Amino acid sequence: MxxxxxxxxxxxxxxxxxxxxxxxxxxxxxxxxxxxxxxxxxxxxxxxxxxxxxxxxxxxxxxxxxxxxxxxxxxxxxxxxxxxxxxxxGFAQFLIQRFVLTATQGMSSIRHIRFVESRSADPVEPPPRTETYRPAIESVARELYAAEAAAVRIVSDFEQLSDRVTLTERAYLDDHHFLTLEAIRYPAAGPGAPAAYTLRIDGDPSDLVMQWEIEPNDDSDVLAVGCAHVLLDxxxxxxxxxxxxxxxxxxxxxxxxxxxxx
Structure with missing residues (x-):
């Protein structure tokens, strides 16, 4: 059809x-x-x-x-x-759905997830903000803990330094701190700089730590292409x-x- x-x-x-x-x-x-x-x-x-x-x-x-x-x-x-x-x-949901939640499928129990995204900032891109990451955070709460969006409490910390800006989102269900997302942007890195990611999942049967970089083979934006796939699918x-x-x-x-x- x-x-x-x-x-x-x-x-x-x-x-x-x-x-x-x-x-x-x-x-x-x-x-x-x-x-x-x-x-x-x-x-x-x-x-x-x-x-x-x-x-x-x-x-x-x-x-x-x-x-x-x-x-x-x-x-x-x-x-x-x-x-x-x-x-x-969006970019955050693409990363969480396709990378982070896929990695959790090999775990029998999960205590905490930490995901760090570090990349150059697009010239027209606003600083990272909670609205960008809230749907992704809520999807983790829903998939891993069967929690409603209203039950998720997010504590945000924004830091702006001379060479970078960092948004840290700590997500809680009651007193359980289940997720930390860190978005780091380097305005001076320039277009085409590799994007680096770190994922740590604390749980059973063992903790899982992953690191990877995304470096385009051409002028296309890798995250934009991936996000477009998710949207159109x-x-x-x-x-x-x-x-x-x-x-x-x-x-x-x-x-x-x-x-x-x-």
Whole structure:
């Protein structure tokens, strides 16, 4: 089945989404009457959030990479009024869903996760902020502890030095400090500098420590391309879902291996 999608936005992420739409047989890029509207705003766009609420209330399904400050009840109300579905992703959700939660699947119990992202800052990118990471934090609480978003308490610490800015997010369920996210940005590193990541999972049967770097092979932004994949892969599920909020499910999925013949 082919789904009709419209793209609203600008910048490296919107560019990556636009390129990938044209490469996919299951999606058709249109300017109106779309099954799903993809909203990938420039970080400086202050109108994106109101646009998303208007689209949902008007009955348009929306997939977005925007940092939404709107509370969940307001988002749900717009979805119910329009009979529409909202799906949110972004750089942080891409990293948490595709890397961190996948790594936890080999653990029998988890006490604490620490994830550090260190990379150069895009010239138009605002400083890291809680709204960017809250959906990713809530997804960890949901998947690992079956906790509702309202039960998650986040303590933020922002530090700005001459050579870098750091946002540290500590997430709690009651008194249990279950997650620490650190976002470090180096404005002077320049475009194309490698992005470095550290993941530590404390739990059983043993603690797990991973480190990796992402260094592009060309001029493309690796995180933007990965995030675009996540967004576009969700379009079918968004269009078929009931009205409301659609979330990722990182559990393993299985299928018949049709390469094997009797």
């Amino acid at each position: 082919t789904y009709r999608v419209a793209l609203h936005g600008s910048g490296i992420l919107a560019d990556a989404i636009g390129v990938q739409i044209l490469e996919r047989a299951d999606l058709e890029l249109v300017t109106d009457d779309a099954d799903c509207v993809l909203v990938a705003p420039d970080p400086r766009d202050t109108q994106a959030e109101s646009t998303i609420l208007e689209l949902l209330a008007a009955g348009r399904n929306v997939a977005t990479t925007a940092d939404l400050r709107t509370d969940q009840d307001t988002l749900l109300d717009s979805c119910r009024r329009g009979g529409s579905t909202l799906y949110r992703t 969700a379009v079918g599920a968004i269009c078929e879902a009931e009205a409301g909020l659609l979330i990722d499910n990182p559990d393993p999925h299985y299928q018949h291996d049709d390469r094997v013949h009797r």
